Each structure stands twice: as C-alpha cells, then as structure tokens.
Amino acid sequence: MLKNGIECLVRNRNSKAIITLSSSSSRRRCIALRNLCSKTQTQKEAATSTARTVPRERAECVVIGAGVVGVAVARELALRGKQVLVLDSAPTFGTGTSSRNSEVIHAGIYYPPNSLKAILCVRGREMLYKYCYEHDIPHKQIGKLIVATRTSEIPKLIDIMNRGIQNGVDGLRMIEGSEAKRMEPELQCVKALLSPVSGIVDTHSLMLSLVGEAENHRTTFSYNTTVIGAHLEGNNICLHVSETKHLEEWNGRCLLHPELVLIPELVVNSTGLSALALAKRFDGLHSGVVPSEYYARGCYFTLSNTRISPFKHLIYPIPEDGGLGVHVTLDLDGQVKFGPDVEWIEGIDDISNFLNRMKRELCAFKCSC
The missing domain is CATH 3.50.50.60 (FAD/NAD(P)-binding domain)
Structure with a gap:
C-alpha cells in the first residue's frame, strides 16, 4: 500500500x-x-x-x-x-x-486571429527554436507547403495566408504550382503557401x-x-x-x-x-x-523501401473537418510519414482515462511505394 x-x-x-x-x-x-x-x-x-x-x-x-x-x-x-x-x-x-505525434513545430497559421491559440503558437514557436538551439536539441527548420490541388481551393488558401499574416507569422508567401514543383518534384498542385518558419523537433x-x-x-x-x-x-x-x-x-x-x-x-x-x-x-x-471531449483516432502510414526521401519540406493539404488533413511529415532521419486520418471514437473506458492509455488513439502502418 x-x-x-x-x-x-x-x-x-x-x-x-x-x-x-x-x-x-x-x-x-x-x-x-x-x-x-x-x-x-x-x-x-x-x-x-x-x-x-x-x-x-x-x-x-x-x-x-x-x-x-x-x-x-x-x-x-x-x-x-x-x-x-x-x-x-x-x-x-x-x-x-507526447510520443505519438508528428513532431512538427507549427508556425501559428491556422488559428483565429487574436485567439489564445494563435498568440501562444507564434510565441511558443519562437521560444521553442530558441530553447532547442541553446540546449542542443535536435531540430530543423525545414519549412512547410500548404497546397491547393484544385483551382476551387485557391480562395481557401488565400484565406489561410491572410490569417497567418494577421497572427504574425513571418515569411509567408504564395507561390505558383510550377515553383512548388521545382522545390518538390514529386508534388502536383496549382498553388502553394510557403511557410519557411515551420520545422521539426526530436520530442524525446x-x-x-x-x-x-x-x-x-x-x-x-x-x-x-x-x-x-x-x-x-x-x-x-x-x-x-x-x-x-x-x-x-x-x-x-x-x-x-x-x-x-x-x-x-x-x-x-x-x-x-x-x-x-x-x-x-x-x-x-x-x-x-470542464469542456466536452471529442476523441478521434489518427493513423500514420510510413513510407518504406526507399533510401532517399522524395520530399524536403512538410506538405499539407487544405484543412478539413477534424484536422489538418492527411499530410506529409519528415523526421530528423528523413523518414517520411503520411497522416493522420481521422476516425471519431465513441467513449473511452475509465481505466484508459486514468492511465492515459488510449490504445486506439494512434496506429501506424507501413506501405511499400
């Protein structure tokens, strides 16, 4: 006892x-x-x-x-x-x-202007880069592309850029699909929003x-x-x-x-x-x-059977309901992951709640591409 x-x-x-x-x-x-x-x-x-x-x-x-x-x-x-x-x-x-995430350092683009999330994300990103640099934490500012794959998505992309600018995110720039393809030859899109201050970090x-x-x-x-x-x-x-x-x-x-x-x-x-x-x-x-809770499971797919990563940047689609959509993330070793998808979950048992063991919270799959 x-x-x-x-x-x-x-x-x-x-x-x-x-x-x-x-x-x-x-x-x-x-x-x-x-x-x-x-x-x-x-x-x-x-x-x-x-x-x-x-x-x-x-x-x-x-x-x-x-x-x-x-x-x-x-x-x-x-x-x-x-x-x-x-x-x-x-x-x-x-x-x-904390050990089941994409390890992305977000710029602060998506949140409503003047919201606490927007303020803390922008300030926190600056503080995190500073902390990682001063304490020799493995990290890399690789940048992110948010892409419009259809012309109908361009107005949403412009809205995202304007929101990011209002939030104080530096360096945001709209680029044409041709420039995005030069940056990422495997990428197909009509326009993209470049966020140079986005990055990745070794969370452990x-x-x-x-x-x-x-x-x-x-x-x-x-x-x-x-x-x-x-x-x-x-x-x-x-x-x-x-x-x-x-x-x-x-x-x-x-x-x-x-x-x-x-x-x-x-x-x-x-x-x-x-x-x-x-x-x-x-x-x-x-x-x-106490706010209401909404649980969802997200699955990541790992790209295997390749020695060289086909991507150099984080690549995100236009956000969807329940998340930022299935996107491309990289870790510091160059491993590529696609995800997460979203599957809403009804209810969690008490033992999982107490022990913080949401076993269905995340799963990973490997695909040979």
Whole structure:
C-alpha cells in the first residue's frame, strides 16, 4: 500500500521534508515537498467518504502528467523557486500523446486571429527554436507547403495566408504550382503557401532536457502514481492518489480507494487525453468549467523501401473537418510519414482515462511505394 510506504526521512529548519512513495516492494521514490510531513486537520467532513481515513500530506505545486506540457510546466515552476512534484501513471515521462505525434513545430497559421491559440503558437514557436538551439536539441527548420490541388481551393488558401499574416507569422508567401514543383518534384498542385518558419523537433530529446532541468531545480517525479480523483475542501483541492498497479487490477465496478490524499497549493492538470475525464472526477468542481471531449483516432502510414526521401519540406493539404488533413511529415532521419486520418471514437473506458492509455488513439502502418 502506498500509505504504508510513506516515510519521513529528513526535516530541515525550513520545515521541508522528504518522503518516499513506495510504488513497488523493490522500488522507492523520494519526494521533496514543503511541509509534507505535517498532517492537516480539516474543519468539515471530506467530500468523499473514501478519503476520510486516508493519510494526508501537503505540497506546494503538483503537476499531474509528465508529458511534454507537464514537464515544461514543472520546469518553469521550478525555475521560479517552487517546490514541484510531478505525478504520472506510467513508468516514465512522455509515454502518451507526447510520443505519438508528428513532431512538427507549427508556425501559428491556422488559428483565429487574436485567439489564445494563435498568440501562444507564434510565441511558443519562437521560444521553442530558441530553447532547442541553446540546449542542443535536435531540430530543423525545414519549412512547410500548404497546397491547393484544385483551382476551387485557391480562395481557401488565400484565406489561410491572410490569417497567418494577421497572427504574425513571418515569411509567408504564395507561390505558383510550377515553383512548388521545382522545390518538390514529386508534388502536383496549382498553388502553394510557403511557410519557411515551420520545422521539426526530436520530442524525446526535448522532454529529456526539460526533465533534467526540472530535476536540477529540485522537482521530483513520481512515476507509476495515478491521480484517481479529487474533492474540494474550502479553497483546497484534495487529490486522491493511488499506485498504478492497484488501478490496473481494478474491475471497474467496485469503489476506488485512494492510498494518499495530497493537498497542494497549486494543481496543474496536464494529463493529455485524460485531462477532461480526470477533471470530471474532481468532486465539487463546477461542471461548466470542464469542456466536452471529442476523441478521434489518427493513423500514420510510413513510407518504406526507399533510401532517399522524395520530399524536403512538410506538405499539407487544405484543412478539413477534424484536422489538418492527411499530410506529409519528415523526421530528423528523413523518414517520411503520411497522416493522420481521422476516425471519431465513441467513449473511452475509465481505466484508459486514468492511465492515459488510449490504445486506439494512434496506429501506424507501413506501405511499400
């Protein structure tokens, strides 16, 4: 049991302590938190009966989820002097959508002008290139072509260019099909929008760097540790924590019992595809602040039996409902992938939600061309 594995090891003059969360009999993890060994006394009954007799500990900042967003948030908080604990149900970082994507650095073209997505994408792209350069993260600014294959698509392409310009994307240029073919001999189109600031990045190297920096600034990562829900007590969010291995044995019918209740000053829910499902299990959180979820599976097709890539740029069609359409992406080794397609999915079971294991989220096929 997790609660039996909590052991106070050090308490210094600043009331900081280190405890160990034992996620297995042979493996212990030390978690550094401020005031972690001081038990809290609540003034009113806990919102959930299962949490009444569970050990409680305080924390300063808890980030749920160790994907690329979670580790980036943890790093930033740690750099600002915060004591940070990152919880993830998997055995290591970046096992969900962060390791199942096209690794594209987007320019910020598609989003509505002045929207938060547009602002953050443009600023984030600039910051990401800077971070990769300064930390020697493998990346390449290879550029992207958004193509119109029919004359009827040209007005949409012009709209996309104007939107990108409004968003502050530099270097956008409309080119004729003949120029696009000179750039990409295997490409057939009538017009194309060139985005020279688009690129690709090695996501694992990026996450490894972020994790290392976070750990160097006293962030602690507790893997195989799952947040199964939470409840509100006044202004506090009380997180219900359990060992992942116990959840894997859950039959989905009986009541889930947390082994530890964490009471952080700040909580960041960064669990990727599980974020909305987890937020809905925060008892006392107004349902109106949790958006509706829509799940889709995307498949990528890998181009094989070729030593030299037929493409040098990212190539995208006109966007379609549910995504940016089946496009051509390259990795840093020159491997070509086509995808993703879109298949909408009805419902995800609770165990997949908790463990962030959307097994149907992504599949890959190889084709000989």
